[in-house]
Amino acid sequence: MSTNDALAGVLHEMSRMIELLGEDQFRANAHARASRAVSSLSEDVRSLVKEKERLLAVDGIGKKMADKIEEYVATGRIGEHEELRSRVPAGLLDVMSIPGLGPKTVRAMWTTLGIEDIPGLRKAIDDGSLVTLPRMGEKAVAKIKESLALASQGDERVALGLAAPLAWVIVERLRAHKHVARAEAAGSLRRGKETVGDLDFVVALKKGSEKHASEIGELVSSMAGVSNVIAGGPTRTSMRIALAPGSKRTIQVDVRVVPLACFGAALLYFTGSKDHSIALRTHAQKRGLTLNEWGLFEEKAWRKYHATREAHDDDLSDVPDSLAGAEENDVYRALELVPIPPEVREAQREFDVKKTPRLVEVGDIRCELHAHTNASDGVLSLEQLIREAARRGFHTIAVTDHSQSSTIANGLKPDRLRRHIEAIREANETLGKKLKIRVLAGSEVDILADGRLDYDDELLAMLDIVVASPHAALSQDGTLATKRLVRAASHPLVHILGHPTGRLINRRKGLDPDMGEVIAAAKEHGTALEINAHWMRLDLRDTHVRAAVDAGCDITIDCDVHALEDFDNLAFGVATGRRGWLTPERCVNTWDAAAVAKWLKTKRP
DNA sequence: GCCGTTTTCGGCCCGACTGTTTTCAGTCG
Numbered sequence: 001m002s003t004n005d006a007l008a009g010v011l012h013e014m015s016r017m018i019e020l021l022g023e024d025q026f027r028a029n030a031h032a033r034a035s036r037a038v039s040s041l042s043e044d045v046r047s048l049v050k051e052k053e054r055l056l057a058v059d060g061i062g063k064k065m066a067d068k069i070e071e072y073v074a075t076g077r078i079g080e081h082e083e084l085r086s087r088v089p090a091g092l093l094d095v096m097s098i099p100g101l102g103p104k105t106v107r108a109m110w111t112t113l114g115i116e117d118i119p120g121l122r123k124a125i126d127d128g129s130l131v132t133l134p135r136m137g138e139k140a141v142a143k144i145k146e147s148l149a150l151a152s153q154g155d156e157r158v159a160l161g162l163a164a165p166l167a168w169v170i171v172e173r174l175r176a177h178k179h180v181a182r183a184e185a186a187g188s189l190r191r192g193k194e195t196v197g198d199l200d201f202v203v204a205l206k207k208g209s210e211k212h213a214s215e216i217g218e219l220v221s222s223m224a225g226v227s228n229v230i231a232g233g234p235t236r237t238s239m240r241i242a243l244a245p246g247s248k249r250t251i252q253v254d255v256r257v258v259p260l261a262c263f264g265a266a267l268l269y270f271t272g273s274k275d276h277s278i279a280l281r282t283h284a285q286k287r288g289l290t291l292n293e294w295g296l297f298e299e300k301a302w303r304k305y306h307a308t309r310e311a312h313d314d315d316l317s318d319v320p321d322s323l324a325g326a327e328e329n330d331v332y333r334a335l336e337l338v339p340i341p342p343e344v345r346e347a348q349r350e351f352d353v354k355k356t357p358r359l360v361e362v363g364d365i366r367c368e369l370h371a372h373t374n375a376s377d378g379v380l381s382l383e384q385l386i387r388e389a390a391r392r393g394f395h396t397i398a399v400t401d402h403s404q405s406s407t408i409a410n411g412l413k414p415d416r417l418r419r420h421i422e423a424i425r426e427a428n429e430t431l432g433k434k435l436k437i438r439v440l441a442g443s444e445v446d447i448l449a450d451g452r453l454d455y456d457d458e459l460l461a462m463l464d465i466v467v468a469s470p471h472a473a474l475s476q477d478g479t480l481a482t483k484r485l486v487r488a489a490s491h492p493l494v495h496i497l498g499h500p501t502g503r504l505i506n507r508r509k510g511l512d513p514d515m516g517e518v519i520a521a522a523k524e525h526g527t528a529l530e531i532n533a534h535w536m537r538l539d540l541r542d543t544h545v546r547a548a549v550d551a552g553c554d555i556t557i558d559c560d561v562h563a564l565e566d567f568d569n570l571a572f573g574v575a576t577g578r579r580g581w582l583t584p585e586r587c588v589n590t591w592d593a594a595a596v597a598k599w600l601k602t603k604r605p
Numbered sequence: 606g607c608c609g610t611t612t613t614c615g616g617c618c619c620g621a622c623t624g625t626t627t628t629c630a631g632t633c634g
Contacts, residue, residue, distance in 0.1 A: 061607085065606070099633085104631060231621085236620095269620095274618095
């Protein structure tokens with residue numbers, strides 16, 4: 001785990017413990033906010049504490065928080081954290097992590113029944129003592145029991161690439177309904193986060209169809225794979241659905257229904273992030289306005305409406321006129337803000353921009369620079385690969401099979417690579433010319449544990465393109481990893497540093513180098529850093545991309561193609577790039593053929 | 606504990622839904 005993630009975890013825990021102790025809620029919120037700010041930092045806190053002003057410039061980090069962060073970096077602990085821990089039973093945090101159980105309820109369990117952990121909670125359910133708590137009835141206990149059963153099957157966030165296909169199916173189903181005017185997936189999926197906790201959908205009904213709101217929730221909750229419906233109101237339905245047909249793994253799905261005039265405001269709010277939404281609402285509040293999922297309103301007008309709303313709460317047709325609400329961008333403009341793309345809505349500097357950034361888009365991508373054939377561990381023949389790349393309109397396809405050390409991946413020994421180069425050059429002359437696509441002879445060469453490359457320089461120099469990636473020794477020490485990657489990024493024949501950390505989302509932590517140093521080396525030597533678009537990798541990750549973009553590095557977005565469908569992972573790589581504020585100019589794959597060729601030459605003798 | 610185009614003190618986003626209540630507290634996103 002990176003230092004940033006570890007620190008964020010400590011701050012989050014502090015926030016939860018402050019809540020459990022029933023102390024100042026705003027202090028708890030401040031710690032939670034600081035935790036989120038730290039986890040979305042593009043820089044390692046270890047370097048940030050050296051320049052305190054820049055640490056203090058981070059939204060949500062003030063003087064006291066900066067001191068705690070400094071203490072953590074210096075000693076690996078925060079005294080106040082340990083003091084809190086001594087006052088709160090460790091198992092109580094597990095209890096509070098059960099959906100439906102918040103700080104007030106868990107505190108009551110603790111102080112009146114002596115419950116200190118999940119076994120204690122189970123016991124209190126069984127012996128009937130739990131139901132004696134205030135505001136605790138049979139239904140509430142049943143819900144807790146259900147949550148307990150669910151919690152044991154694991155609640156880790158779902159990789160973007162596993163959740164997205166289900167989201168697409170649901171959006172299509174919603175859009176096909178006769179009363180639906182618009183439907184979009186929102187939440188962290190829309191923001192392109194590498195993992196998502198749940199799926200959010202915003203649906204607008206056609207004018208005159210407002211009475212049919214309740215049909216929409218039923219439309220989704222009647223889908224195959226729905227295991228239980230958690231809540232179902234006229235405008236909001238929550239349920240759990242199997243991630244794939246037959247899969248035991250489920251994900252929470254929330255569907256919100258709004259009138260068409262409110263669609264933008266609802267989409268804005270349910271896209272988040274939480275901190276971005278809070279910043280917008282605070283901004284509105286200072287202007288005597290109120291922003292909610294129904295639109296942007298004069299505060300007085302909204303209050304008057306809302307006070308009378310209960311009488312007709314299943315009727316969505318009478319929301320008062322808003323200052324903005326139909327489109328997200330209208331809301332930003334009405335607040336005198338620049339519209340912000342979803343992927344960078346993190347309340348981290350996006351409100352400082354003077355105009356909407358033009359971030360890289362899938363349609364900008366014009367070449368693929370990292371692809372395997374059946375010469376190593378791909379399933380496509382050279383011809384199939386070239387045809388598919390051409391079919392997708394690419395001007396260049398790089399054939400980069402594995403190098404000799406990757407024996408499991410059938411890596412090529414030097415002799416075999418020489419013959420492979422000839423075959424690729426031949427294909428470039430024949431099929432490439434015919435399909436108007438340039439075929440590059442390349443290699444994804446292993447970066448050995450000490451930073452040396454897996455072929456000698458003479459052989460590397462014969463290749464049109466070299467992607468250098470780590471594949472083994474992925475649990476080595478951070479300092480060694482930094483040296484290793486810096487050495488590879490500084491190599492005069494390397495064009496691209498491929499999936500630099502080697503992490504696999506939810507499965508393998510990968511290397512933990514000082515990315516600041518790696519980025520600096522890449523910048524100095526004109527080496528591009530790869531965003532590997534496979535949803536299991538997304539490596540560089542979003543925060544690394546942002547640091548690299550800030551440093552002025554070139555970035556590639558590569559599908560690391562092994563099979564036809566891998567080309568479709570591009571959207572995930574692009575989303576990660578966008579989260580890192582990547583513009584087309586800095587993204588090599590958006591350049592025209594001549595510019596890419598010229599760039600490749602700069603790294604050849 | 607953070608923060609400032611009202612403020613260095615005194616605020617702190619806002620609504621839906623549930624289950625428990627006869628008017629609301631707690632949780633969630």
